Amino acid sequence: xxxxxxxxxxxxxxxxxxxxxxxxxxxxxxxxxxxxxxxxxxxxxxxxxxxxxxxxxxxxxxxxxxxxxxxxxxxxxxxxxxxxxxxxxxxxxxxxxxxxxxxxxxxxxxxxxxxxxxxxxxxxxxxxxxxxxxxxxxxxxxxxxxxxxxxxxxxxxxxxxxxxxxxxxxxxxxxxxxxxxxxxxxxxxxxxxxxxxxxxxxxxxxxxxxxxxxxx
Amino acid sequence: xxxxxxxxxxxxxxxxxxxxxxxxxxxxxxxxxxxxxxxxxxxxxxxxxxxxxxxxxxxxxxxxxxxxxxxxxxxxxxxxxxxxxxxxxxxxxxxxxxxxxxxxxxxxxxxxxxxxxxxxxxxxxxxxxxxxxxxxxxxxxxxxxxxxxxxxxxxxxxxxxxxxxxxxxxxxxxxxxxxxxxxxxxxxxxxxxxxxxxxxxxxxxxxxxxxxxxxx
Numbered sequence: 173x174x175x176x177x178x179x180x181x182x183x184x185x186x187x188x189x190x191x192x193x194x195x196x197x198x199x200x201x202x203x204x205x206x207x208x209x210x211x212x213x214x215x216x217x218x219x220x221x222x223x224x225x226x227x228x229x230x231x232x233x234x235x236x237x238x239x240x241x242x243x244x245x246x247x248x249x250x251x252x253x254x255x256x257x258x259x260x261x262x263x264x265x266x267x268x269x270x271x272x273x274x275x276x277x278x279x280x281x282x283x284x285x286x287x288x289x290x291x292x293x294x295x296x297x298x299x300x301x302x303x304x305x306x307x308x309x310x311x312x313x314x315x316x317x318x319x320x321x322x323x324x325x326x327x328x329x330x331x332x333x334x335x336x337x338x339x340x341x342x343x344x345x346x347x348x349x350x351x352x353x354x355x356x357x358x359x360x361x362x363x364x365x366x367x368x369x370x371x372x373x374x375x376x377x378x379x380x381x382x383x384x385x386x387x388x
Numbered sequence: 389x390x391x392x393x394x395x396x397x398x399x400x401x402x403x404x405x406x407x408x409x410x411x412x413x414x415x416x417x418x419x420x421x422x423x424x425x426x427x428x429x430x431x432x433x434x435x436x437x438x439x440x441x442x443x444x445x446x447x448x449x450x451x452x453x454x455x456x457x458x459x460x461x462x463x464x465x466x467x468x469x470x471x472x473x474x475x476x477x478x479x480x481x482x483x484x485x486x487x488x489x490x491x492x493x494x495x496x497x498x499x500x501x502x503x504x505x506x507x508x509x510x511x512x513x514x515x516x517x518x519x520x521x522x523x524x525x526x527x528x529x530x531x532x533x534x535x536x537x538x539x540x541x542x543x544x545x546x547x548x549x550x551x552x553x554x555x556x557x558x559x560x561x562x563x564x565x566x567x568x569x570x571x572x573x574x575x576x577x578x579x580x581x582x583x584x585x586x587x588x589x590x591x592x593x594x595x596x597x598x599x600x601x602x603x604x
Contacts, residue, residue, distance in 0.1 A: 220529075220530045220533030220534060221488060221492070221526075221527075221530035222530075223492070229477075231477075233477065234481070234534075234537055236477075236480045236481075236484065237484045238483065238484040238487040238488065238491065240456075240483065240487055240491060241479075241480045241481075241483035241484040241486075241487055242480065244479065244480065244483055245476050245477070245479065245480035248476040248479065249476050260461050260464040260465050261445075261447075261449065261452075261461070263457075263460065263461065263464065264452045264457045264458065264460065264461035265450070265452075265457075267454065267456065267457035267460055267461075268452065268453045268454040268457040270457075271454040271456055271457055271490075271491070272437060272454065274487075274491050275454065275456060275487070275490050275491035275495060276437070276439070276454075276495045277495075279491060279492045279493075279495045279496065280495065280496070280501070285496070288519075288522075292518075293509075293511065293515065293519075295509065299509065302508075303504075303509075306504075310437075311437075313436075314436045314437035314438075317436030318436060318450075321450055
């Protein structure tokens with residue numbers, strides 16, 4: 173298996189954490205999003221949307237794409253340890269929390285959006301940063317309310333990590349690590365994030381610890 | 389069961405189609421997004437993210453949220469007719485196509501973004517419309533490439549509708565119906581959309597056919 177990704181990509185981070193939790197090894201190929209390498213024809217033949225990650229299996233079929241779909245595939249093909257609870261209601265809660273980041277907030281801060289805000293809309297840096305901070309924190313605030321529910325344990329749902337924790341961790345990396353949001357209004361989110369980072373699967377894959385990582 | 393939604397919401401549309409395909413009836417409650425009713429404390433206690441849809445079950449537990457999570461829950465609790473193929477690889481493809489809309493493109497055109505572009509960034513209407521059209525069409529173009537694959541049939545994946553078709557249909561409603569995109573570059577997408585609209589589950593729930601619907 174070959175994972176096309178990039179150190180800074182929070183969607184790549186999700187898949188790397190999920191693979192590590194499952195104890196799976198993959199070959200990694202870096203697509204430099206900051207240099208626009210995702211728009212090269214070679215990579216667009218791997219991923220028509222020109223986004224990372226893509227997971228190429230060894231079966232010669234088209235690559236898997238979209239981090240949530242890849243994580244679900246991992247959980248279906250290698251069920252232990254599970255990344256989703258067993259009961260449908262719990263699964264819906266976990267997916268819902270995950271999607272607050274993956275489907276609503278994260279798509280607002282990805283490279284193609286940052287480029288559009290800068291090049292097409294020609295917004296000054298101050299307004300672009302305000303955008304990134306605003307939407308990153310909004311997601312964490314919504315997660316914070318859901319985490320007040322009694323199903324929350326050491327992690328978002330009970331005491332073992334799920335795709336909700338994976339997406340939460342990525343969302344915190346973006347909000348706090350990249351965009352320097354004040355996260356004091358989301359203490360439960362941060363408590364869960366700290367629990368995640370105690371696990372090597374989460375901490376070793378941390379975007380800012382990857383080769384080439386730099387915020388400057 | 390009670391579904392909180394809004395006629396214009398493409399995420400609500402997804403859940404309504406999925407419910408109809410499953411032959412399920414729900415009570416509908418309209419949350420007028422254009423009047424900002426999603427920000428009322430009453431509704432935020434239902435959905436902390438202040439978005440629709442939310443599905444309230446009869447078990448007294450917190451509502452289900454996020455359209456993709458709700459559709460997965462529906463498919464797990466009422467498996468017939470299936471909204472996902474049986475094989476993990478097919479499921480990954482279907483979820484991936486669905487997420488191109490649900491997790492990447494649609495979050496860019498929802499009310500909170502349109503309000504931010506207008507009120508906070510004070511962009512003129514022309515630039516706001518260009519944003520809506522650009523991102524709506526980008527998603528359809530990526531879908532179009534995936535639909536060239538041999539797993540595509542009458543619908544996105546084989547000959548029965550899945551969550552990929554549900555998300556594709558919503559994406560076309562937004563791109564063509566709301567934002568007047570030129571969809572001539574995505575003939576396969578439009579062919580699948582027409583197949584969807586032959587089914588009452590898709591056509592009866594069409595946003596522009598709902599009570600109160602108006603583009604003016």
